[in-house]
Structures are given as C-alpha cells and as structure tokens.
Amino acid sequence: MSEQKLAANEYIKARSRHLRGTIEEGLANSVTGAISDDDTQVLKFHGTYMQDDRDVRNERKEQKLEPLYSFMLRARVPGGVCSAEQWLAVDDISRQLTTSNSIRLTTRQTFQYHGIPKRNLKELVQSLDRATLDAIAACGDVNRNVMCNPNPVQSDLHAEVYEIAKHLSEHMLPHTQAYAEIWLDKEKLLSTEEEVEPIYGDTYLPRKFKMAVAIPPDNDVDVYTNDFGLIAVAENGQLVGFNLTAGGGMGSTHGEVETFPRLADDFGFINKEDVIKFAEAVVTTQRDWGNRVNRKRARLKYTIVDHGYEAFKAEVEKRAGVKFQPKRDVILQDRGDRFGWVKGIDDQWHLTFFIECGRIKDEPGKMLQTGLREIAKVHQGDFRMTANQNMIIAGVPESEKDRIEAMARQYGLLGDVLTTTREHSIACVALPTCPLAMAESERYFPEFMTKVEALQAKHGISELPIVVRMTGCPNGCARPFAAEIGLVGKAPGRYNLYLGASFEGTRLNKMVRENILEAEILAELDELFGRYASERNADESFGDFVVRIGVVKAVIDAAKDFHG
Known part of the structure; x- marks a missing residue:
C-alpha cells in the first residue's frame, strides 16, 4: 500500500534545511522583484510575505511586465x-x-x-535588529506573536501576566539559526543535519499556531479565537494560574463545509508554574497529531474535532506530566479598548488612541505618523499596541500629561467623537496587497461604518456598542466570525453577512445572507436595528438579541452548527 501523499508545504519544509531554502540566492537575484515559489513559503517563517499590487496587475500584464512585487514584513x-x-x-x-x-x-x-522592495528587505531586518526587534516566527507554521492584555491600568497582576506571555513567546521560537544567518550575516553552520528543533521537529507544525493571554474581565485579545489560550485566575489580587483553552481558529473556505471557524474548548485550570509544560504539550500534540495531508484541515481546531476532546486532553496531560484541575470561574465582559486617559496603579497616566483599521499614516488633517513620532521623541514610557489595532502611550507622568495631550490633538490623534460601535470595530488589510482578498476591507470599512452608525442613530441606539468586523476573504484575520456583525468578502463589492456572536467573544456568529451588496446589507441591518431598538431586553447585546428572536440559531458546536 503506497504512503499517503502529504501537502506540498510539507515537502518544502522538509527540504528547506531548517528554513534556509534558497532565500539568500533569491534575494541576490536582481533580474526579478520576486523569489521562487518554494522560498515564498519558507520566507513566511521569517515574518515576511511576498505580495504584488493588485490595483496595477492587469495594466502591467498588458505592458508585458511582471507584477509589481514587494514584501510585507510582520514583526514579533x-x-x-x-x-x-x-x-x-x-x-x-x-x-x-x-x-x-x-x-x-x-x-x-x-x-x-x-511595500518593501526586495532590495531593501535585508536592510530592513537589520535595522529592526539594531532596535532589538525581530520578525522571527511572526508568520509560518509555528507559534506566532503571543498576545496579552496591554492595559497597564488595573494591577500588578497585569505586569506579571505580561512577563509570562513574553517568556512563552521566547520559549516557543524555532531554534534554527536560519534567520541570523540570512538576515544578520551570522556565521553559517557547516552542516544543518545536526541542528535540532526540540519543539517543532524538522517539518515544524502542520499549520500556523496562535496564542493569547487574557486578564478578566477584559477579553481584548479574543482568547477563544486562538489555538491556545490562557485566562488569568487571581486570588486576592495575586495570580495563581490560568484556565487553559485550546482549539480556536477563524479561517475557513467559502463553500467547503468541512472547514469552519471555531472557538476554543475549556480544558481546565493549571498552576502558573506549569504554563510552559502545558504549552509544549499542546504544541507537540498538534505537531504529531495534526493533519499534514490537507492544509485546509491542518489547524489544531480540526485535530481536536477529529481525535476527540477527551483523547486530546489525555494526551496533553500525559505529555505535560500534570493533570488539569477543574476550570475556575471567571467573567469576561468586553473586547474593546479604553480610550482617552486612564490613571494606573503607579500614578502614571496612559492614553489610548483610536487608529482606524490600524493604519498609521499622514493625511491632511490627520498626521498620525508624524504625531506618534513627535510624541516618541519626548515620551519616556512605552508604546503599547492593542489587539484592536489601537495604540496606548503608556507611563506618562503627571507633569507630562498636558504636553502629550496637546501634541496628540495637534496631529489629529485625539479630537474625533467616536461611537462605541466604531471603537469596537476592526478590519483586515485586503486589497490591494493581500493575495487572498476577494473584496475590499480596510479601504472600504470606514465608509461602511459611517453608514452603520447612521442606522444606529436613526433608531436611537448610537450609545449601544456592537462589535463589527470585516475581512476581504474567509481566512479570518480580523476575526469576523466572532463579531456580532461580520462581513466576509466573497467578490468585488459583495460580502457574506454573519450575525449572532456574543458581545464578549464566547459564541460564534452564523451566516444569514450570502454574496450580497452593500444596499442589501444595510437594508438587513436597518430592519434589525429597528427591532433591536424596540424589542431588546435590558442590557441585551445585539448578538444575543438576534439569536433570541430567531434570526440565527446559536452556534454551540461549530462542526455541526456553523454550516447547518
């Protein structure tokens, strides 16, 4: 009986010599702005994707020019x-x-x-390195950037949890020296055959892996949408451990019911001293049990569905050498950020800016990039990025508060009156650079949100926050399937409309309309907002409301309910 053929990426990883491939040769080739197909896959492990400008793709093709290639780099x-x-x-x-x-x-x-030209890519990575930043494992079939509540306001607990998240990120890095050799000109190993990846193995994970750490009552990191999650548990203000979650993931494929988004399962409580043991156990179980034949079914969520919750749990406990304890009671309430000034426990002030769709650039009347640059020249504290694409200027002393605020207003970082719905909104990049995008997202989303806000105002519900998210494809980068209103691109100008996720991020939504235009989306929302205004219960979120009145059925088991 012949051996089952693996997914193409598995062979690419196997012959990459621990993520080296022929990247160096490709970077040196000045004839083209591109690199080879195999190296395009390997390069992701170095935090970089090759892209082209789809706005000019056809024009360049008519001119018999290659696509306008450039690179995207994501930092860790x-x-x-x-x-x-x-x-x-x-x-x-x-x-x-x-x-x-x-x-x-x-x-x-x-x-x-x-928009990084190939000729600038190495210099860019070296410049990041000089600032003690890197892009190692920011993409690829490994654990990616570890998210953690960045809000320095509430307690010493936050600082301790952040240090654990940082340690988790460092511990889960690949051991290969490929990044240092290719980008930082470190001495090359004479042979990579003896180089060992103790966590990932020679072919790394079957698919990408995401981790997040939440600190109740905030769920700003959308912990249940991640492959691996930790929810902090405190007693008398002191961290004692975490509830561990596993098996979340947003990606799916239009029209293929064997793929679906999924929220993570709760597995139980673990002591804080055992975080690394359990993280390694979950990751290595996915390494060994995950699907390496079909990449569309390769995420951890499918591994748990296919092997069963109890079997997966038992294997993780076996590998960790520790049993899960019963899950502790925690309450998650909100996924948004706190805007404006908030005073922290150390008497320092922290200022959160709303950055629409996360895009920091200078435009007339809103010189956001210049403003943050000028603040950075005088600020002695931190810059903290949030999972909602916003920025916190953290650690501002009382004596500097007025100056920082004046600068923020001068450059358009402060001053806009925002609805709570817009404050909770996020969108992916999509066109023109993302090769997966089927429809607009970032460029269109602000205009769409203005129309949503107008409908809320029409029905007198502007003060009620609704989580709205948009992506240009079903890959799910902006976590649209966990939004109360989710828009997922299907074709130019057309989206699938999803409704019914919970406000706090503990239930998925479900598709109610497929492949529809803006006018149809707004008409649907207009009717539902009208009903929400007159029929909602006290403190009832929009997602809970549409489930209660029967617009959609609650998604309890994603494998059965999401498409059913």
Whole structure:
C-alpha cells in the first residue's frame, strides 16, 4: 500500500534545511522583484510575505511586465509592548525602506510594513535588529506573536501576566539559526543535519499556531479565537494560574463545509508554574497529531474535532506530566479598548488612541505618523499596541500629561467623537496587497461604518456598542466570525453577512445572507436595528438579541452548527 501523499508545504519544509531554502540566492537575484515559489513559503517563517499590487496587475500584464512585487514584513512583539526609542526606529524604517510610507497595527498586537522592495528587505531586518526587534516566527507554521492584555491600568497582576506571555513567546521560537544567518550575516553552520528543533521537529507544525493571554474581565485579545489560550485566575489580587483553552481558529473556505471557524474548548485550570509544560504539550500534540495531508484541515481546531476532546486532553496531560484541575470561574465582559486617559496603579497616566483599521499614516488633517513620532521623541514610557489595532502611550507622568495631550490633538490623534460601535470595530488589510482578498476591507470599512452608525442613530441606539468586523476573504484575520456583525468578502463589492456572536467573544456568529451588496446589507441591518431598538431586553447585546428572536440559531458546536 503506497504512503499517503502529504501537502506540498510539507515537502518544502522538509527540504528547506531548517528554513534556509534558497532565500539568500533569491534575494541576490536582481533580474526579478520576486523569489521562487518554494522560498515564498519558507520566507513566511521569517515574518515576511511576498505580495504584488493588485490595483496595477492587469495594466502591467498588458505592458508585458511582471507584477509589481514587494514584501510585507510582520514583526514579533509579544504583548504589543515596545519602547519609545524602538517606535522611533519603527517609524524611521517605514519612511526610509518602504514604498507605502506607513505602519499598520495588526489584529495580533504587532505592526507590519507593506511595500518593501526586495532590495531593501535585508536592510530592513537589520535595522529592526539594531532596535532589538525581530520578525522571527511572526508568520509560518509555528507559534506566532503571543498576545496579552496591554492595559497597564488595573494591577500588578497585569505586569506579571505580561512577563509570562513574553517568556512563552521566547520559549516557543524555532531554534534554527536560519534567520541570523540570512538576515544578520551570522556565521553559517557547516552542516544543518545536526541542528535540532526540540519543539517543532524538522517539518515544524502542520499549520500556523496562535496564542493569547487574557486578564478578566477584559477579553481584548479574543482568547477563544486562538489555538491556545490562557485566562488569568487571581486570588486576592495575586495570580495563581490560568484556565487553559485550546482549539480556536477563524479561517475557513467559502463553500467547503468541512472547514469552519471555531472557538476554543475549556480544558481546565493549571498552576502558573506549569504554563510552559502545558504549552509544549499542546504544541507537540498538534505537531504529531495534526493533519499534514490537507492544509485546509491542518489547524489544531480540526485535530481536536477529529481525535476527540477527551483523547486530546489525555494526551496533553500525559505529555505535560500534570493533570488539569477543574476550570475556575471567571467573567469576561468586553473586547474593546479604553480610550482617552486612564490613571494606573503607579500614578502614571496612559492614553489610548483610536487608529482606524490600524493604519498609521499622514493625511491632511490627520498626521498620525508624524504625531506618534513627535510624541516618541519626548515620551519616556512605552508604546503599547492593542489587539484592536489601537495604540496606548503608556507611563506618562503627571507633569507630562498636558504636553502629550496637546501634541496628540495637534496631529489629529485625539479630537474625533467616536461611537462605541466604531471603537469596537476592526478590519483586515485586503486589497490591494493581500493575495487572498476577494473584496475590499480596510479601504472600504470606514465608509461602511459611517453608514452603520447612521442606522444606529436613526433608531436611537448610537450609545449601544456592537462589535463589527470585516475581512476581504474567509481566512479570518480580523476575526469576523466572532463579531456580532461580520462581513466576509466573497467578490468585488459583495460580502457574506454573519450575525449572532456574543458581545464578549464566547459564541460564534452564523451566516444569514450570502454574496450580497452593500444596499442589501444595510437594508438587513436597518430592519434589525429597528427591532433591536424596540424589542431588546435590558442590557441585551445585539448578538444575543438576534439569536433570541430567531434570526440565527446559536452556534454551540461549530462542526455541526456553523454550516447547518
């Protein structure tokens, strides 16, 4: 009986010599702005994707020119925290080495650059390294940027949890020296055959892997949408451990019912000393049990569905050498950020800016990139990126508060009157750079949100927050399937409309209309907002309301309910 053929990426990883491939040769080839197909896959493990400008693709084809290739690089910034000095370097790199001349805050609490010419890629990585930043494992079939509540307001608990998240990120990095050799000109190993990946093995994970750490009552990191989650449990204000979740993931494929988004399962409580043991156990179980034949079914969520919850739990306990304890009671209430000034426990002030769709760039009347640069020149604290694509200027002393606020207003970082619905909204990049995008997202989303806000105002519900998210494809980067109103691109100008997720992020939504235009979406929302205004119960969220009145059935078991 012949051996089952693996997914193409498995062979690419196997012959990559621990993620080296022929990237160096490809970077040196000045004849083309591209690199080879195999290296395109390997390069993701270095935090970089090759893209082209789809706005000009047809025009260039008619001119018999190759696509306008460039690269996107996503940094690894555990918990989204960087210093003011680092932010100045991040800003300088964007202006010197990219054609987009902007910075984008991502939904995974880091930043990324678009429009990097191939000739600038190595210099860019080296510039990040000089600022003690990197892009190692920011993409690819490994654990990616570890998210953690960045809000420094509430307690010492937050600082302790952040350190655990940072340690988790470092511990889960690949051991290969490929990144240092290719980008930082470190001495090359004479042979990579003896190089060992103790957690990932020679072919790494079957698919990408995402981790997040939440601190109740906040669920700003959308912990249940991640492959692996930790929910902090405190007693008398002191961290004692975490509820562990596993098996979340947003990606799916239009029309293929064997694929579906899923929220993670609760597995139980673990002591804080056992975090690394359990993280390794979950990751290595996925490494060994995950689907390496069909990449569309390769995420951890499918591994748990296919093997069964109890079998997976038993295997994780076996590998960790520790049993799960009963889940502790926690309450998750909100996924949004706190805007404006908030005073922290150390008497320092923290100022959160709304950055629409996470795009930091200078435009008339809103010189966001210049404003953050000028603040970074005088600020002595941190810059903290949130999972909602916003920015916190953290650690501002009382004596500097007025100056920082004046600068923020001068450059358009403050001053807009925002609805709570817009404050809870996020969108992916989509066109023109994302190769997976079927429809607009970032470029269209602000205009769409204005129309949603007008409908809320029409029905007198502007003060009620609704989580709205949009993506250009079903890959789910902006976590649309966990939104009370989710829009997922199907074709130019057309979206699938999903409704019914919970406000706090503990239930998925479900499709109610397929492949519809803006007018149809707004008509649907107009009717539902009218009913919500007159029929809602006290303190009832929009997602709970549409489930209660029967617009959609609650998704309890994603494998059975999401498409059913």
